[in-house]
Amino acid sequence: MKMTGAQAIIECLKRENVEVIFGYPGGSVLTLYDALQTAKYPHVLPRHEQGAVHAADGYARVTGKVGVCLATSGPGATNLITGIATAYMDSIPMVAITGQVAVSLIGRDSFQEADIRGITTPVTKHNYLIKDVNDLPKAFKEAFFIARTGRPGPVLIDIAKDIFATEIDFEYPEEVNMRGYKPVAEGDITAVEAVYQELSNAKTPLFFVGGGINLSDTSEIMREIVTHTGVPVVSSLMGLGCIPHDDPRYFGMIGMHGTYGGNMSTTETDLLIGLGVRFDDRVTGLLKEFAPKAKVVHFDIDPAEVNKNVRANIRVIGSLEWSLGTLYEKIKNRSSADWHEQFKPWYEKIVAWKKDKPLSYKRDSERILPQSVIESISKITNGEAIIVTDVGQHQMWTAQFFDFKNPRSFLTSGGLGTMGYGVPAALGAQVGKPEKTVVCICGDGGFMMNCQELMAIADLNLPVKIIILNNQYMGMVAQWQRSFYKKNYAHSCLKTKADFVKISEAMGVPALRIDKKEEMVEQLEKALKTEGPVLVEIRIPEDEDVLPMVPAGARLDQMIMGGS
């Protein structure tokens, strides 16, 4: 069928079942926008390209579908970089479409020209520059396939401006055929058997779940394995929600701000089974002393993750759906009671650790403490909300004190640690799940980095609830300065004449401030049950620390404890 390049792109998006595009127009993509408008293609307009890419990311995380964002050439495209890098680090399926200057102008430092393919190479799974309209359908077919299969990730398609208007005889490829990209689904069955053997011989095994479980939608089978065997389980930041908080075998997050029980069990385990994890430095602490007594098993779809940071004794490469399914079949050879009996003393030991030093804070404080806000949000939403955070102290308090129940319910920039992620990602999440309560928890620093998206939230009347925990500092920076830089608060103070409530109202989102402890729960409840969007600013003490904390370069059992 004959059509223009722009119409062909719309055809491609339809074939890939793209429900919505998050984009921002500009010179190089005008022809494409013209066609999008004519076709009435669903489109959300954030107020900054960075907002568009984080929104596409948030959409992808809650729905499991490929998020799509669109920007013009040059500055439009470079504004996507932080968001693409965020998605890359957290393995989020995304296709970013950018306009490029016309073919004849490429390479001449033309107006709004940037080598976006070159710039995004280190932060994309793959990228394309389209200079011939006939390459469009294949590139789109491949891009979506690459983004969603194997270890998911962002793919960028840069398209020269004149391609949008060039005629093409459109035909969408039925299949992809790439010699260099064949994601593995099923791995080595003997590796799974070896894991079963090790588990049968282990005295103190530990499951360690990560973002891979969320991304592969295997939380259910993971829960069944945990229930059947009674093997204790801990989580990374990205794995939160995979195991419900009230599973008796679950001992929370491990790492720099992990629980005492979680970090101690990681130190003492004789068989650490990592599932869809990267063994990031925020998890391991001092790498050479991480899980010092353990044989390590690493389940991952990406062979390059194994032995990158932590040396694995057994690797299980393949989709978690396959590997966990296979493992579960083997495990069922023995009765649940039998397994539980094997790990009983170990389990009781961890329970004692947890009881001895649970996560805590000064509950009797006269001020509103951030941990109590998180606990209240958790209670009011019954742990069912989709929680989006920014990056910093509030992110860690949310990870520690929100009682997550469901996979894909915690959206946070884990790998890259992107401040400014929260508000636009919440926008995208709400677009993806209109029926869900979406709560965005921010600090006063990160909120400002993309607060322009309040306008988009207001104009679309998306019922996002935004909670700013305002300690008037870049809290995490200040915490490090307090602990490791002799309280030299170098440029981390954000005390301001500005008024968050007024900012929010000016952008069209109703807002309120909570400053009395006794009114906190009631006011929060009211805000969270408001029909449309709402912003709540809560003043919290400026010197509250995230604890426990493993100082950088220390062992996991060398936690600084705290609270009361």
Next chain:
Amino acid sequence: MKHTLAVLVENKPGVLTHISGLISRRAFNIESIAAGYTEEDDMTRITVVVDADDQYELEQVVNQLSKLIDVIKIIDLTGTDRVHRELALIKVVATPDTRADVINIVEIFRAHIVDVNKETMIIELIGEEMKIDAMCELLKDYGIKEIVRTGKIAMCRGPKSAKEVD
């Protein structure tokens, strides 16, 4: 330890950037890299010599490179029975007084003189890395003006091609 990898890639624009970019951002130690066309029109072969501290580092190099979509296959040629060669062009000072000595060295190394003038000559030498190093060392005394080397390329002995190796 040094390893020689044959990296078969799609012959597309940007592939070399992807590969060299990955090598630098992952901080791998690369000794040489040589790329060129192959028996298939749409395939390029890149020979990479990597200096890896241990097997884990080598595994990372191979696994990370393999993740690039345009990388079709990677074969570690280290330890296999193989032929490896490098080409060097060396511009050396050769005055009427020293020319005979230089020609003598060229003959000993089975190299070729491919250009000559009153002051210098260009020597072409094909061989293993050590042979080229040795010749350069000898020619130093006469005054080397310029050296250009291609980097190592390698091929397994026997009937199988690299893409057929498991």
